Amino acid sequence: AKSAQVPLHFWLPRAMAAPTPVSAYLHSAAMVAAGVFLLGRFYPLLRLSPEVLDGLLVVGLASIAVGGVIALTRDTLKQVLAYSTISQYGYVVTTLGLGGRKAALAASFYVIAHALAKCALFLTAGAVTQTTGAKGLSGIRGMAREAPVLAAASGVAAAGLAALPLTVGFFKDELFFAAALERGTFWAILATAAAALTFAYIARFWSGIFLGSASSNVARPGAGLTAPVVVLALLVVAGGLTVSPFLDLAKDAGAATYGLSTPGEAAYHLDLRAENVMALTAYASGAFLLAVPALWRPLALGVARAGEAAGPARAYQVALTSLNRLSDAVHTFEVRDLRNRLRPILIMAGLLVALGIVSTPSGAYVVGSFTWGDLPLALTLIVAACAAIACTVPRDHLKLVLTLSALGFSLAVAYAFFAAPDVALVAVLVETVFGLLFFGVFSLLPREILRDEAVKMAPPRRRRGNVALASVSGTFAFVVVWGALSRPAGDPSAATELTARTPDAHAKDIVTAILADFRGLDTLVEITVVLVAVLAMATLLRRGRLT
Known part of the structure; x- marks a missing residue:
């Protein structure tokens, strides 16, 4: 896609x-070439698979054909060059x-030669x-009569x-013919x-501009153009007369592409070797296409219209229009209320967990032993579960906040039983702060909205x-926690080592x-964002702009 190859061209x-x-x-030579550069960097791996190489052949030949045929039908100068670029990178x-090795060398040399010639042609169009x-x-x-220098250089x-x-x-x-x-x-x-x-569409491009009787708008371009x-x-001709510097550069690039040295020869041979015969045939065939x-x-034109x-x-x-419609439909469904937003997330999470459970070998889940020493912790967890269920009952906002706080404080007690008093203290502080925050927000909201929401009942x-x-979400969450805690990893892990090194972080x-420590700045930024959001909401509520 980056090098504009069929079908992503x-x-x-x-x-x-x-601008030109x-x-x-x-x-x-830059953006569009990035795709073939990436192929070149991965080529030591790609060449190990015959199927991948065959796929490159299919894509490249299709790009040569599609780009070349459509270039013969375009009238806009940049369009002709754009489709020729598709075709030329199809060569690579x-x-x-x-x-x-010959192919790696040829591809590298082709990128260099194409960059020089195509850049000059783009500037000619400009x-x-x-x-x-x-x-x-x-x-x-x-235009050749008024701009002979430009015509010669472009030619x-x-x-x-x-x-x-x-x-x-x-x-x-x-080199391409040899490969x-x-x-x-x-x-x-x-x-x-x-x-x-290639000969046909490039000859059509140049002759269409510079040959024939001059049109009325012909003028002499400035020296800067x-x-x-x-x-x-001059660089194109220099490469034709002294190819060694360009070939050496291509050999280095080819070696990096293939992973091994890519020896090769580029020289003129006044004989009928296969490469010369192929070149003469290409010139004659291209001229014939241009003439008829x-x-x-x-x-x-039929191919272009079909495309x-x-x-x-x-x-x-x-596809883009369909995805936009689907996105709009999902957005319309989600913004109705919070439940609709959470439902797709919970359903997909449940499906993924179910697939994991089904594909897990039997015997992976075990039930640990239960002793009288675990009774206080079990009772605390039961209280937390009851508080969670009780959160579904209240309609009044104040009662709902108090019930949620009971759930949070119950979990804080559970942390204390797990011998983590610092985490329990953090949980207590968080629950206290959020409880006060909810009370503050509800005190600022219009009483009519709170009363309407309290009496509003969802359809059966x-x-x-x-x-x-x-129920389904809770069940799958329980299964995940049960499976994770019932059979912890037996081998020491990086997490175990990092936990043991906690004192090194002065914690x-x-x-x-x-x-x-590790993400202290992130934590500071997150706290700042929450604080700014709270202040903004409080300001809007106080001024009556948020109803």
Whole structure:
């Protein structure tokens, strides 16, 4: 997706809204290349799986075909270059899918050569638009007469992308052809067809701007618009005349990609070796496609329309719209009251716990022994359970707060029986503070709202659902706690060691060490946020703005 490969390619043509220099940088060598860079870094692992390599071949070849065919149908300059970028990075993905050291070297070299040529072509599109105001091929022709330097520099860049001799692009295709030949004749034929497609859409792009009779809006671009294209064109030619620096860089990148050295040769050979024959065939086939658009244009337009009507972009839009509707429906359901918000969470948690219980081997849960010494703790827990059940009875808010406090204080007594008086003291303080907070909030709320809420009764169906949901949630929570406490881990763990090192943190228990030392700043921020929220609510209530 990051390198705009089929079927996740449709975002790239829509992302061409930035200024041309930004597009030239991001879409030629930076952002879009990040995807193939990531593939390269993981390639030592990916190449171990033939299935993964076959998947890369499928994705890469599909991207070459889709990007190339649609590029032949686009009129907007940036759109042509965007779809050509999809196709060109399809080359890289395909090369990685071919496998082998030659493929790793070829993919690395292809990224370098493509960056130089495509960046120059993007800047050419920007120069043309800035000078003439035209954004499409249909709005400009014959610009070579008024801008011969730009036409020549852009032509060199286009020749580099089309892999013509005396450009660095020639060697990118030579290495690509060598990797395809190593895999087999079938792949060599597909590689030649891909190169012919590239020749056709790049030649269409350049000739559509600079050849033919000049249109009325043709003007001479300034030196500031032409100079960057000239510099990049010189680099493209330099790579075609002296390829060693580029090849050495690609060898280093290929070695990092493959995990081993990637030796290779890039040179001109005046003979009929397979790579040269493939290149000549690609030039001839590309020129033929360019000369007879009537043969392929209806089919290409049909492919483009089919993609717009039922392609990945359409599927993405439908999925996004459906998810938005589902989100709106869930939101509408949840905001009715707190129960509706908690119900999906508790139901999903219960299902996950149930799956865990079902998949757990038999005998995992054991029941420990019960002695008379455990009786006080058991009675305290029974009182806490009764207090929890009693919380469902009161309708008056004051009684409800007092019942909740009884539950909290009961748990504090349980902590004391567990020989954790400090934790029990913290529980007492928390319950006291929250009880006072609730009393303060209720004293500020309008009495009419409290009376209405106190007498309001839920429908019988909802009450039965609440009872069932609470019962199921409580049962699963009990099972989880029972299973965790009945059979603790026998082997010492990192938690055991950290607990033993609590005094090193100048604390007497692990809870204090975590809250005040390891995450002391987090605790301070959380307390501050709660305090600010309480002050804001109190201010709004006092001023009568929250009813």
